[in-house]
Amino acid sequence: xxxxxxxVSEHPFVVAHRGASIDRPEHTLAAYDLALQEGADGVxxxxxxxxxxxxxCVHDRRVDRxxxxxxxxxxxxxxxxxxxxxGGWHRNGQTGSPEGAGIGDTGLLxxxxxxxxxxxxHRPVKIFIETKHPVRYGSMVEREVLALLHRFGLxxxxxxxxxxxxxxxxxxxxxxxxxxxxxxxxxxLLGSGARYLGGGAATTVGATAIGPSIDTxxxxxxxxxxxxxxxxxxxxWTVDRNEDxxxxxxxGVAWIATNQPARTKARLRAG
Numbered sequence: 292x293x294x295x296x297x298x299v300s301e302h303p304f305v306v307a308h309r310g311a312s313i314d315r316p317e318h319t320l321a322a323y324d325l326a327l328q329e330g331a332d333g334v335x336x337x338x339x340x341x342x343x344x345x346x347x348c349v350h351d352r353r354v355d356r357x358x359x360x361x362x363x364x365x366x367x368x369x370x371x372x373x374x375x376x377x378g379g380w381h382r383n384g385q386t387g388s389p390e391g392a393g394i395g396d397t398g399l400l401x402x403x404x405x406x407x408x409x410x411x412x413h414r415p416v417k418i419f420i421e422t423k424h425p426v427r428y429g430s431m432v433e434r435e436v437l438a439l440l441h442r443f444g445l446x447x448x449x450x451x452x453x454x455x456x457x458x459x460x461x462x463x464x465x466x467x468x469x470x471x472x473x474x475x476x477x478x479x480l481l482g483s484g485a486r487y488l489g490g491g492a493a494t495t496v497g498a499t500a501i502g503p504s505i506d507t508x509x510x511x512x513x514x515x516x517x518x519x520x521x522x523x524x525x526x527x528w529t530v531d532r533n534e535d536x537x538x539x540x541x542x543g544v545a546w547i548a549t550n551q552p553a554r555t556k557a558r559l560r561a562g
Contacts, residue, residue: 302540305330320408346403502526
């Protein structure tokens with residue numbers, strides 16, 4: 292069993308990074324619905340707090356890149372954010388074009404709506420929630436994530452192996468806050484430095500997994516064995532190239548985050 296509670300399989304589990312974000316606009320219901328249809332084992336999202344305290348799935352500090360508007364997420368209300376479209380920028384997001392026709396909902400996605408979608412799916416799927424830091428509201432992000440998971444009955448699983456939710460962050464303090472408040476909830480300490488991830492930081496904060504980038508893992512494949520020796524799994528981001536998928540499979544990565552879950556799963560099955 293891995294620290295995430297999954298029987299080690301012949302290939303890594305596939306996590307849809309911001310949904311099926313190659314084919315649909317990232318962090319939209321359309322992207323996650325497609326990822327689930329394509330058989331993703333898990334879905335990943337980034338969360339931020341609005342000025343009126345709602346958790347929304349937006350990666351950047353500002354909405355300029357991925358919406359029809361402009362502004363800082365933490366300075367806008369949920370209502371203001373909901374007036375924007377989050378699909379028009381994407382190559383398949385132009386609903387007026389044949390390519391984008393019928394792709395689904397590209398409005399603002401709240402964390403509540405994403406968790407409900409995942410839990411209502413006809414097979415078990417894990418949701419990997421990344422809290423962004425540094426942010427205006429600091430530790431409030433983790434408190435609100437835990438409150439939401441409590442509402443859905445996910446914050447206190449019978450064991451880590453049965454958990455449907457995993458919380459991640461590049462901030463060690465954020466991971467520690469989650470572990471202290473919900474000790475059975477799996478956590479991933481993200482990072483781009485091998486010394487940081489392979490050192491004592493994950494032990495200090497009680498992370499159940501570490502999460503290097505594919506570039507870091509390419510340079511330091513020993514991170515997989517180092518994590519396993521400490522009873523941790525390894526989550527790698529963002530794995531899109533065929534050669535990187537093969538590499539992660541061959542060295543024993545547990546979870547790979549990818550923008551194209553269907554293609555990645557097909558590659559793993561073929562391998």
